[in-house]
Amino acid sequence: MGDAALVHAEIVGETARGGAHPREGWTVHPNLELAVPVARAVNPISGTNWEGIGVRPDVPCDADTALDRELALVAARLA
Known part of the structure; x- marks a missing residue:
């Protein structure tokens, strides 16, 4: 990071x-x-x-899936 x-x-x-x-x-x-x-x-x-x-992202993905990807990462960290 x-x-x-x-x-x-x-x-x-x-x-x-x-x-x-x-x-x-x-x-x-x-x-x-x-x-x-x-x-x-x-x-x-x-x-x-x-x-x-x-700026290179820490978690590369398509822009149209970035929000869903981040929400999944947050949910996994909070679990």
């Missing part, structure tokens, strides 16, 4: 798209917007981030 110091939740589902850099957008023309990254998220332990890579 990742770096123990940073674990706050178990992720169930598909790998995220990987949007780690906050951005600001400006309308250049009614049909054109400029989006510019204005910061960079950094993992304090690894020194890396997830931009373009995504």
Whole structure:
């Protein structure tokens, strides 16, 4: 489950798209917007981030079955 110091939740589902850099957008023309990254998220332990890579789930499964899968995991842990 990742770096123990940073674990706050178990992720169930598909790998995220990987949007780690906050951005600001400006309308250049009614049909054109400029989006510019204005910061960079950094993992304090690894020194890396997830931009373009995504966050890998702890329990990989299809998005449409993720809720049922998590509910089953919770029920099993509570049993």
